[in-house]
Amino acid sequence: MATRRLDPVLTAAVALLVAAAVAAAWTGWSWYSAAHDDTAAYARSRDQALAAGEQAIQNMNTLDHADLARGLDLWEASTTGDLHEQLVQGRTEFGKQVTQAQTVSTAKVLAGAVTELDERSGRAAVLVALRITVRAPEQQPAVKDSRLLGELTRTSTGWKLSALGQAPMGSATGG
Template identity: 35%
Template sequence: MTTRTKALVWAACAVAVLFCAVAGRVYWLARQDDSLRYAASRDAALAAGRERIAELNTLDVKNIDSGLGLWLHASTGALHDKLAATRATDRTTLTKAGTSARGTVTDAALTALDYRAGTAALIATVKVAVTPRGGTATTDRKRFTATLARTREGWKVTALSAVPVGKEGA
């Protein structure tokens, strides 16, 4: 091996080591970047919020206990406590009404997120297909604000409020 070849091999090795060091440093900095954790938390809260709001707007009259259980699974805190306390009354009222509903979130966005505290606020538009007993299905559009909390089982709804839709020209 000539002196020139040895020098080129050493130079190539030095460049490779330098590249690995720079790439490792960039990777380490990216892993420490707080904005990545924030973005992951934001995406998880939004996805779970969409799913939970749809669940809270869905009920099959043929499987009321399952639907009420899904409502409890989708909620936590004060909302969960309220749903649990009124479950028997809700079962009776919903059975008597005989109406099924299927909610689909058409759009949603987080309006606030504190990923360290595990809280978020969300707005959503929901298309609700309502089918009365023996009747024809109708579709209603609703808007909601929701407060979410991160639990061991993921993000759940702690408060859900309907947003009134304004009248045209008002």
């Protein structure tokens, strides 16, 4: 009986085909697992909360007396809860003060971080560093760096600012 030899090119091609199929299956499974991982969903929620928090805090520190209604509307659109109600109730008086002072304030986000995120309750907290510039007539612009803490609440239209305050500054001495 004659011994039949396998063609080495055919053997190599079959081996490469099997290796490619295994690699494709592993890659597909890895992609599917990553796309449906709770960690990825949590990271997306964190990123959405941070982006909304940074924007809302920037909005709350930007106001032009010449376009007051649009600025105050943006403040109200960026907030919810008690903070929103306070802004609505104080809008007229605050508008008078800004118009009289003729100030223009602009804010630029320097850095931000989510410090808390509770997806189940729809609550988050952010720490945002801003550079705020206030311009008043016949005065040099005043520039101040500030750190603000914001609390966010998830609403049907996305994350909204529900509280805002100054972040405490740490002591420069080690104690």
